[in-house]
Amino acid sequence: MRLYHIDAFTAQAFRGNPAAVCLLDAERGDDWMADVAAEMNLSETAFLLPRGDDWSLRWFTPAVEVDLCGHATLASAHALWEERGLQSVRFHTRSGVLTADRNGHTIELDFPATPAKPCAAPAGLLESLGVQDPLFVGRNAYDYMVEVESEEELRALAPDFARLRTIEARGVIVTAPGRDYDFVSRWFGPQSGVDEDAVTGSAHCALAPYWATKLGRESMTAYQASKRGGVVRVRLAGDRVKLGGQAVTVFRGELL
Secondary structure (H helix, E strand, O other): OEEEEEEEOOOOOOOOEEEEEEEOOOOOOHHHHHHHHHHHOOOEEEEEEEEOOEEEEEEEOOOOEEOOOOHHHHHHHHHHHHHHOOOEEEEEEOOEEEEEEEEOOEEEEEEEOOOOEEOOOOOOHHHHHOOOOOOEEEEOOOEEEEEOOOHHHHHHOOOOHHHHOOOOOOEEEEEEEOOOOOEEEEEEEHHHOEEEEOOOOOOHHHHHHHHHHHHOOOEEEEEEOOOOOEEEEEEEEOOEEEEEEOEEEEEEEEOO
16 A cells, blocks of 8 residues: 655645555455554644545544544645546545646645634633633634634744643634735644644634635735744635645555
8 A cells, every 4th residue: 555645735845744654455454444544643633535537535633533634635636636647536435526626736625614603612622722811712614713813923832732732723823924825824732642733724714704704805925933833725615625835745654
């Protein structure tokens, strides 16, 4: 079975968000895929299996299977382009059919918009983040989302991950207006086995509709301000979000 290590949402190796992509030779059990993901020890491992002209796609962190993942989908499309020369791909996932289309060096993903609805902050959320006066608190099906006043405040956050782990959600998005980009964000998910994700494509399915309303435009360029960092081009299209980015293969090999 071919196995790839790919850095997604970056044009430079050792930046963006690394994902493993495994091209399965047959159906495999959930426990086996969970073991492989734990062995890879990356924020996500994607498993691909041919499904007619399309592909089945599942995503696992080192701890759990997830319903939606952007960077591992981008990495999967990149792997299939290198492995099979595919320019367009349809993935069957737990979040429905997702598509990926290559245009030059950029891959554009078509994902469902998952806007966050305003809500009260649950007990311990703001304290675990170290945020005192949020401009917005909301939640969608996956994550809480918090807006802070500035990029400087966002970059300075040092969450209490043990306390944050008690918040019932996949994770927490924190966002702010950007200096050099339309908006910036960070994503924390100790509940899902990832204290801080490098670049979280699925979080931008909530960020895109939020900032489109605030900024009054549908196309934006975002930056996830993690240690590795990564650029995500977003475009709101009705109830869908287009996520654009590049990817770099770090290594490829075989799973024995």
